[in-house]
Amino acid sequence: MKRTRKPPRIPVAVRRLDMTSRTAERIGGGAVILIILALFLLVRAEPETLKPLSLLQINDLRAEAGQTETVTRNGTVTASVSAMDVLEVLGASPEDATAAAVALRDASPTRGQRLRPGTALSAWFEAGEDGRERLAGVSAKLSPKATLVASRSSDGRFKANLLSARTTTALHRVAGRIDTSLADAIIAGGGTRQHADMFAGLFPEDPALAKGGRKGERFDAVIEVVTDERGNFLEAGDLVFAAFNGAKTSGSWYRFTPEDTGLPEFFSRSGVAGDEFLLRDPVRGGEMSSGFGNRMHPITGEMLLHAGIDFRAPVGTPIRAAGSGLVTDMRYGEGYGWFVRIRHERGYETVYAHMSGFAENLTPGRTVMRGEVIGYVGSTGSSTGAHLHYEVLRNGFYVNPETLALPTGRDITGNKTVLAAFEAQRDAIDTFRNEAAGGQLFAATASTARMTNAPAP
Ligand SMILES: [Zn+2]
The missing domain is CATH 3.10.450.350 (Nuclear Transport Factor 2; Chain: A,)
Structure with a gap:
């Protein structure tokens, strides 16, 4: 999570009350088209100036461009269908599909990794020298702020760049x-x-x-x-x-x-x-199904320490970070399945295992805040049913999250x-x-709970 900056003061800020995700999608789709058109032009003009290019510049270039004779087709990467597969389905030759997909992969922020499932691809085609249609470029929308674009350069190879919107x-x-x-x-x-x-x-x-x-x-x-x-x-x-x-x-x-x-x-x-410093229930409404301590392994019969507690909840239930901290690890681990590890202040760490997926934009090295959704309940790794296995460590030692006396929140x-x-x-x-x-702040009333703070005046 990015750091909070000092908020800018803008006089009329409630104008975007009607903004919905639909609006965002529409704008996003428009941006992709603009990028495609602009890149098509730029590739011919001066390929070395591709980066960085703002959406505004792209829009201006598009205005100068007029009509271009390209055909655009859209597809989506899934867990089993890679960018290369999508490009072939859309009409690219196997060689072009491979070259463009490799270029995208190499230019992505997660260099070398496949594009994540759900990434929207937009491919555009032009007439080749032989008059037959060929792949001219492809864009992959990574987030509302970032789009990867790979285009055919004059030497026939595909080069990709990451374009960021100035926000x-x-x-x-x-x-x-x-x-x-x-x-x-x-x-x-x-x-x-x-x-x-x-x-x-x-x-x-x-x-x-x-x-x-x-x-x-x-x-x-x-x-x-x-x-x-x-x-x-x-x-x-x-x-x-x-x-x-x-x-x-x-x-x-x-x-x-x-x-x-x-x-x-x-x-x-x-x-x-x-x-308290850490939430007691990383899965809201999750039922605790297994406590901390020694127990017999269900398969081998061995006595083992159950180093955390389990919360039973349906697959896909959001898992919240128990406290603010730094994501130090997130990957597939033997036994743990997909897991996230967070380092907090004062020597505490928390671990969340058997997840079905991670929250969007979560990466190692990012800070998360108490209560932020970091992933979803699953049954990956050594697990016999959907649940969260939750561990708390203090100075490197497992502690019982249920009975742990937690420090209170920070006092600055x-x-x-x-x-x-x-x-x-x-x-x-x-x-x-x-x-x-417009002066409609609500009046303060006495709190009936153990809140230590009063409502803002
Ligand atoms: Zn467990």
């Missing part, structure tokens, strides 16, 4: 009352289900909130929105502020990344990260420099909320 991060406020559910309200306002999950996770005193909350309860959220140079929506970013005023609990939380740890966390107005009030940076960011968020709200 701007703006703030977007979603606030109101729950009608059907918190998730519905946040999604209707331009946020995502992930934002709603993250929001609910900040108010664990009221388990009803994770199930949708109660009609009439008030919420206030600020999320980051990534746009291109022209202000077109590209993707939703992080939740940076959450306030809730409900029947069982209320409070407000500000996302902040202290300079000394580099790990993002949510802090109260006063600068205290709430509750004692560190003047860090506190000042936090306060500046907090005040910028509040100013933004005031401007975006």
Whole structure:
């Protein structure tokens, strides 16, 4: 997860309330076409200037281009169908398909690895010297911000480049009352289900909130929105502020990344990260099916230490990072299946095993935040049914996550420099909320739960 930057102040930020993922797809599709057209031109003109090229420049080039005589066809990479297979199906010769696929692979950020399942490919064809159609290029959309493009150069070989959109991060406020559910309200306002999950996770005193909350309860959220140079929506970013005023609990939380740890966390107005340092339930609603300690191996009959606890849950159930930290390992391990390992502060590590898949964009070396979805429940490795095997280590030793006495969240009030940076960011968020709200901030009410922080004024 990227570090939280000081939020830019924009006067009218709620204009994109109607932005939906459909809009994002439409814009994304348009961008691919622009890139294709521009690259087609550039390849002929001066291939060495291909990188980096912004979407804006591409658009301008396209305007100069006029009509081009190419045919474009689209396909999608799946777990069993590689980019090369897709290109052949779309009409490329086996040689061209192989050459273009290798070029894409070599230019991808995960150099040498196959494109991930679900990657959308767009191939375009031109008339060759013999008059027959041949592959001219292919683009692979890796994310809303990055597209790989391989094109045939004058020597007939395929060269690929990674194009990045120049992006701007703006703030977007979603606030109101729950009608059907918190998730519905946040999604209707331009946020995502992930934002709603993250929001609910900040108010664990009221388990009803994770199930949708109660009609009439008030919420206030600020999320980051990534746009291109022209202000077109590209993707939703992080939740940076959450306030809730409900029947069982209320409070407000500000996302902040202290300079000394580099790990993002949510802090109260006063600068205290709430509750316990690690979540007790990385799978929300998961039923604990096996505890920590010695047990007989179901197959060999040997007594072995079960070094973690198991949560039974259906395949695909989201798994949340128990605490903020650095992803130190994620891969397939014997026994563990697909697993993720996270290093936290104060000597703690957590491990999540038997996953069916990882969250999009998760990579080793990235920081995640407490409650962020990192992957999905599965039954990979030595597993006899869908469950999460969850381990906690303290200073390298396995500890029982169930009975572990956890330290409370971080308190930055004692560190003047860090506190000042936090306060500046907090005040910028509040100013933004005031401007975006038209003075409709909800009034503070007494909290009935063990929240240590008061709602924002
Ligand atoms: Zn287990």
